Amino acid sequence: MRMDIVIAGVGGQGTVLASRVIAQAAMDAGLAVRTSETIGMAQREGNVTSHVRIGDPLYGALIPDGAADVLLGFEMAETVRWLHKLKKDGRVLANSARIIPVSVTSGRSTYDADSILDFLRSNTNNLTMLDATELAIRAGNYRATNTVLLGAMSTIPGLPFEAEGLLSALLATIPAKLRDINSRALELGRQAVEVL
């Protein structure tokens, strides 16, 4: 069983934590795993990606273009920026919330939300969108957006590990005082997809 997952977002959204949690859950299920993360300058609100590769045969950690089974988009424009990683009929779980960069607020660049959304809709066969940021705020902190998306991911059919594995890996990774918020966020993410 193999699964390649690309996580795309903005520095500060917790993409690194998300890829670690998925990797840990896969490892706990006895699967070989590799991740590659963006650490360094881009973590200051730049565009960041994490790659998670699960199962044999395991090559390097970087997923080739057109090969990802799942694209987990933490921000709408970033989801589109990395859509070329997705294989045909691959699944996209995307946050509908937007983070408007300073390049746009100060008029040096544009964020045409409608055409970006149209493009995303018309170029994916398997798209699920949810306002993960809003759900995170409801869970107690906007910073739990990554956890909401992990919750959404736990519903994917054919995950190579049990959905519960994600929760236990998450709880083992974060500080005790954040456990309540994150458990709630994970649950809200899961429900949001199930009711769709």
Next chain:
Amino acid sequence: MTRKMLLMGNEAIARGAVEAGVQAATAYPGTPSSEVFSTLARFAREYDYYAEWSVNEKVALEVAAGAAYAGARAIVSMKQVGLNVAADPLMTLAYIGVKGGLVLVVADDPGPHSSQNEQDTRVFARFAKLPVFDPASPQEAKDMTIAAFELSEKLRLPVFIRPTTRSCHVCQDVTINETGPRNRIGFEKDPSWVIFPSLAYKKHKWLNEQQETTRKIFNESPFNKLELKTRAGIITSGVAYNYVREALDMLHMEVSLLKIGTPYPLPDEPVLQLLNNTDRVLVIEEQEPVVEDQVIAMAWKNGVATQISGKNDRLVPREGELNVDKARDILMNYFGLTGSEKFLAAIGDSQPAAGTNGTTAAPERPPLPERAPILCAGCPHRASFYVFKEAAHRDAAVFTGDIGCYTLGVMPPLSAMDTCLCMGASVTVASGLAAVEKDRKHVAFLGDSTFFHTGLAGLVNAVYNNSDITLVVLDNRTTAMTGHQPHPGLNRTATGINEKHIDIAEVARAVGVEFVREVDPYDLAAAREAAIAAMEHKGVSVVIMKRECISIVKPVKKCTVDHEKCIGCKKCINELGCPALMPDGDKVTIGNTCNGCHVCGQICPVGAIGEVVL
């Protein structure tokens, strides 16, 4: 007992050192190397070894060398450009040698992702005549660390591990083993520890002989693997091996493959075996043609006629990093598969989703917003740059910059940086500019950790030579960019609380700076006043902008815009560029990343921005 843990390559190297019985660890932080030492610092008590964040890489290498002279196993880590700072001790340490194993972890950053250049440490290793390991994965990085300690003691030479971003910041399920025994400590006095011209000549000869000894050892190394299959061969090193393997599988191709884990000195036996059994060979490696040039030399020396391709005939790029897609293109090009039906059939099930770069006609992707990294919301550096820009009548003054988060001050709308070269160069470049362009103001910006790293020498130089510059120390009480490491200005070392710290203002006064002022950049009026006075001062002036990096403090306030009052002038957005400020119709709104610094509130002409205590 063995078990598995999910470890990042850098953590795996640290674990390897612990298992090898490391006794001393030193480092200066730098992406992508920093986690090697932060991990070692975390385990220093449990496994009882010495660990220090050194003030710079030269110091780190020398401290580690001292420990290794006494017989300790020592590890020192840094990023590729850090090795330039440590080059002086390195080049002679290769002559002197060590007693305990000394492993130098130098992380390269092809791309580059977080660096000012793409220099290849394998070239440096060859220049210094020291062995180097090139890991393809975290597991291999760990195994190589243990092997490097053993090799270092066998050869009595420092040994390099050269991971790259894609082995440093890659996580893998890594096998954890028990820790091994420790070396006995005891420095033995001997004239051979004292370099001297006559000794240098002898040692140079010895060092040259060690190259061949190492090559023989590497001929037996498990990190080099040869699979002979066809009359065409590929040689690949480090992480490029993973890309080549996957690309070959994608193309359903079988070729003879030599994986190199020890690029210098290159083992001749597997290389010659491959050359003698193939008609042509392609070398695929990242960065410089280190393996390729050695293969060419070996073929020439041994009169082998196999055709050798790679970077020298421009089939493999020398800039940027490789990945599977690039490796596939290189292979297709080399084997003449470009655009062939065969290839399209081969990739079959892995075609990209339509409309991206797939084959089906699809709507063109709309333009996406530019998203370059910028200073965090509430970053104190933003206020410091803002104040100096305002005070300096920006166009006249030249702002020299340095290496750290504050390099991001170059981004619009602040655009507050005119030069950036390397660690510590803000103050020295300003001195040089000021020496020849006397009618202009020159303001140098550097961080607190950079001040101690190499800025201090530049400051002493400026005072001694009567330079007319202003040095702004952006003192955010941490080394932010690389992950918040401590430095000599704090009451904290790598392993715990420190009794003393070194006060930057006192240091500046002690070296003879007559104008020294410490201000909080969040207090714009006071900061502006200090900036104006500092620039008016003739001679060296120092302004210390003291305020914690927002990512090490918990925000207690948040700001909001009163839409009744906001006149929609967008001055806050256009002049500060804080990512929490967003246009909201004609007005401005503050988003949830706000840290309540209230700098925007101080520049709002109508006082529309207020604070809310969280």
